[in-house]
Amino acid sequence: DEDDKSKPAGSDGERRGVKRQRDEKDEHGRAYYEFREEAYNSRSKSPPPPEEEPRDGEDDESAVILDTYTSDLQFRANKDRYGGQPLFFEKFPSLWAGARSTHGVSKGKICFEAKVTQYLPVKEGSTEVPLFRVGWSVDFSRSQLGEDEFSYGYDGRGLKVENGEFQEFGQTFGENDVIGCFANFQGEEVVELSFSKNGAEVGTAFQISKGSLGDRPLLPHVLCKNCAVELNFGQKEDPFFPVPDGYVFIHTVPVEDRVRTPLPPKTTEECEVLLMVGLPGSGKTQWAQKHTQENRDKRYNILGTETVLHQMRELDAKSRDALLQTAAQCLSKLVQIAPRAKRNFILDQCNVYNSGQRRKLLAFKGFSRKVVVIVPNEEDWKKRLELRKEAEGEDVPESVMLEMKANYSLPEKSDYVDEVVFGALPKEEAQPLVSRYREEARKLLPPSEKRANRRNNRNKRNRQNRNRGQGYGEGGHR
Structure with missing residues (x-):
């Protein structure tokens, strides 16, 4: 001893x-x-340690929700797992927290929406500002969206990020803004990822070679710091904003056309x-x-x-x-x-x-x-x-x-x-x-x-x- x-x-x-x-x-x-x-x-x-809160949808393997098995330990998902926020935002305001969805897709024209519902209060004297990043990634990529291969994010500072490289893109966004995320797999050679802000088109951010992506499905992915977010995978009766023609929410994609990540x-x-x-x-x-x-x-x-x-x-x-x-x-x-x-x-x-x-x-x-x-x-x-x-x-x-x-x-x-x-x-x-x-x-x-x-x-x-x-x-x- x-x-x-x-x-x-x-x-x-x-x-x-x-x-x-x-x-x-x-x-x-x-x-x-x-x-x-x-x-x-x-x-x-x-x-x-406190007991883990029971989550809705745990037994429904077909539901498209946030995956608490592969998320950051410091990401606190809502009970319905259609949103969440960092767990330690008051004590550690500089710590990012990320999560992916339970399902991915590899064909069609698929979308989801993400809303920054609230900026969270940080401790007095902190210079940290709330930030949100949203997009798509493959399974086994890091939770830091956009910071490794096959991970693509639109950052609230008016940036896009892929494989750790940040470039100016679109507009800044923040509290109460809704970002639409669109993946178009119908091209012959590339997968196009585009975004919208509050229903207005922002543009195409990424073009991914189908040859390099292979058969890896893309999963919705969020990364937040000092803010709470809400996701619409298609479970809502009405979307936050109308989506472009031809796109469908990932929740409405037939189960056989979705790829489920391994169960915990x-x-x-x-x-x-x-x-x-x-x-x-x-x-x-x-x-x-x-x-x-x-x-x-x-x-x-x-x-x-x-x-x-x-x-x-x-x-x-x-x-x-x-x-x-x-x-x-x-x-x-x-x-x-x-x-x-x-x-x-x-x-x-x-x-x-x-x-x-x-x-x-x-x-x-x-x-x-x-x-x-x-x-x-x-x-x-x-x-x-x-x-x-x-x-x-x-x-x-x-x-x-x-x-x-x-x-x-x-x-x-x-x-x-x-x-x-x-x-x-x-x-x-x-x-x-x-x-x-x-x-x-x-x-x-x-x-x-x-x-x-x-x-x-x-x-x-x-x-x-x-x-x-x-x-x-x-x-x-x-």
Whole structure:
């Protein structure tokens, strides 16, 4: 436990100690904020996650509604699943939230409508503005509409976006505006995607080669930030605005001409959570991404800092340090609510504290709970840390790395761990290496009493920062 892990390897007099070059609050970088959150939460108890609200249409596989299985975890669908909004708009106003429909199409002239029903209030002092993006995408594309291949969005800033490239298009739109989205598959060589605003034609935004699209169906897709949206797939008696001749709403397309995305698991017993364990730079994110690609049918949700940072990305880049603080705290919230969703998860964080491992996995009661330990050989790890520093322009603070090493605990199979997998070195090679890291770090760190006092002071500062909306967070690691 934590008290045992904090005990010195030798007497206090044998410790050399590490002189701090600057105060902790002046240290920056992803690892710093990730460690602060992990250390802060290592002694806290997780409240039981709220039960997922029952949704209308769960048993009707033919209904065209928003898909809560493939949506962002932070997207809160309405009970009827014909609309929704971001879940954390007050606390994390820079976080986008997206969702696709349960069905896609690959022929005909198909449409749907999306209305921005409300701009949501954000916390005082926030400079974030409500934004909405709507369009079409293929299954397995990212929730960030328009930011990867075969994903096409019309953005409220008067932009169109495809494969991460933004271009001026049409008009701006916002609260109370209705955007019509039209997909014309009847051309011989291309699929045309066009839009309207409040019934007036905006024009064709995208022409997609049928040869490159292949037989992939296109699905309605929405992405919102600080706003609530309502969708009309054709379930409404009357459309918001008349649609062009020849187009039909996707809801009215015969079932046999629609493509249903895979159904979600019916029980948590069909779901699994993989808890990554390893020091910064050990290769956890790489392993998680590779495993996800090799097991696409499981549709893993990777909960890590990089994923959250991507969902907070703006055209006008903000301070990376401020983004890291916000992303890390947001990630902790996502991990907390994840157990209420029937999905497969990978928790891409350091998770070196035994108490933190236990706290997180206990919340996933009913899931298949596995731990994936990544311990590369020392030479490879040093190379990875150098590459990380080059890519991110930051080093892992020495004090943070020593604290992590000193508290590194390899998990064992238990009542909350069904299986332990070693993804790099096997256990017989990883165990002595981790033990050496731990003993070396404890000799270099200050005496345990001073560490405890410093930790208590740090946790007090974190609580104060959280009350001011500046809390630290925990996140994923490469």
